[in-house]
Amino acid sequence: MTVMLEILNLSKTFSQSGALFKSKAVNATKAIDDLSFAILRGESFGLVGESGSGKSTVANSIMGLVNPDEGQILFEGQDLLQMSQNERRTIYQDMQMVFQDPYSTLDPKKTIGWSIMEPLTIHNLGTKEERKERVIQALYDVELDETYYTRYPHELSGGQRQRIAIASTIILKPKFLIIDEGVSSLDVSIQAAILNLLNDLKEKYALTYLFISHDLNVIEYFCDRIAVMHHGKLVEVFNAIDEDKIEHQPYTQKLFDAIPPIYLNK
Numbered sequence: 473m474t475v476m477l478e479i480l481n482l483s484k485t486f487s488q489s490g491a492l493f494k495s496k497a498v499n500a501t502k503a504i505d506d507l508s509f510a511i512l513r514g515e516s517f518g519l520v521g522e523s524g525s526g527k528s529t530v531a532n533s534i535m536g537l538v539n540p541d542e543g544q545i546l547f548e549g550q551d552l553l554q555m556s557q558n559e560r561r562t563i564y565q566d567m568q569m570v571f572q573d574p575y576s577t578l579d580p581k582k583t584i585g586w587s588i589m590e591p592l593t594i595h596n597l598g599t600k601e602e603r604k605e606r607v608i609q610a611l612y613d614v615e616l617d618e619t620y621y622t623r624y625p626h627e628l629s630g631g632q633r634q635r636i637a638i639a640s641t642i643i644l645k646p647k648f649l650i651i652d653e654g655v656s657s658l659d660v661s662i663q664a665a666i667l668n669l670l671n672d673l674k675e676k677y678a679l680t681y682l683f684i685s686h687d688l689n690v691i692e693y694f695c696d697r698i699a700v701m702h703h704g705k706l707v708e709v710f711n712a713i714d715e716d717k718i719e720h721q722p723y724t725q726k727l728f729d730a731i732p733p734i735y736l737n738k
């Protein structure tokens with residue numbers, strides 16, 4: 473398999489109180505610290521770590537929402553950090569992110585159809601009729617139907633809202649999808665349904681996933697390879713299938729030990 477996305481020596485420090493304190497280490501948080509890993513085309517790559525370990529900073533750096541201090545982010549060999557705004561805009565049709573809280577990303581005053589169509593509108597893709605057709609296709613892709621086109625976010629359950637968030641990313645036909653805590657706020661049975669949907673979409677559209685969660689149990693179920701982060705650093709990367717055959721780093725073992733026994737199907 474070829475490499476789709478490569479992170480090389482990426483670092484980001486946030487100054488807590490603005491530029492005034494930038495030079496004082498005590499007021500700065502090193503959110504990511506010399507991080508390197510590669511995601512292969514067609515895999516589901518998991519990034520796991522406790523809250524504050526730097527996972528969202530990695531996702532936000534990839535999506536251009538955070539400016540890293542150092543390092544490279546290579547997408548199909550091209551460094552995103554060296555690109556112009558225009559070049560990035562084009563590449564973000566191939567890379568999309570499903571955010572943590574779908575309710576906050578859906579405009580409560582707009583119909584579901586409008587929200588799913590928005591990326592097509594922003595990128596000025598297709599005629600009005602073609603856009604509507606693509607929205608309806610995207611609704612069916614996430615196992616909803618066209619009656620949702622005219623509904624509003626408050627009429628939907630958490631799981632349905634997450635399906636809408638997924639529909640509004642796959643409508644651009646991306647190659648690479650980041651899912652940041654995409655199922656964390658959902659009940660366990662709904663989580664499983666969304667994960668199964670993501671697996672179906674992966675197959676249908678040949679997607680590659682970066683799946684981010686603090687929940688090792690979910691990551692282990694869904695991902696092919698797993699990277700563990702702690703205090704902004706990479707602890708280890710391993711194949712999910714080898715999970716119980718290898719000796720893990722103590723921090724990873726601690727995360728495994730914290731999984732409640734009811735979730736362990738061994």
Ligand SMILES: Nc1ncnc2c1ncn2[C@@H]1O[C@H](COP(=O)(O)OP(=O)(O)OP(=O)(O)O)[C@@H](O)[C@H]1O
Nearest residue numbers: 486488501503522523524525526527528529530686
């Ligand atoms: N915009 C910001 N300004 C200041 N500090 C930030 C900012 N974003 C993140 N941080 C800090 O960087 C560290 C890493 O945060 P990040 O959100 O990347 O971790 P995370 O693993 O995704 O955690 P969570 O699962 O809680 O979102 C934390 O200490 C956080 O407080």
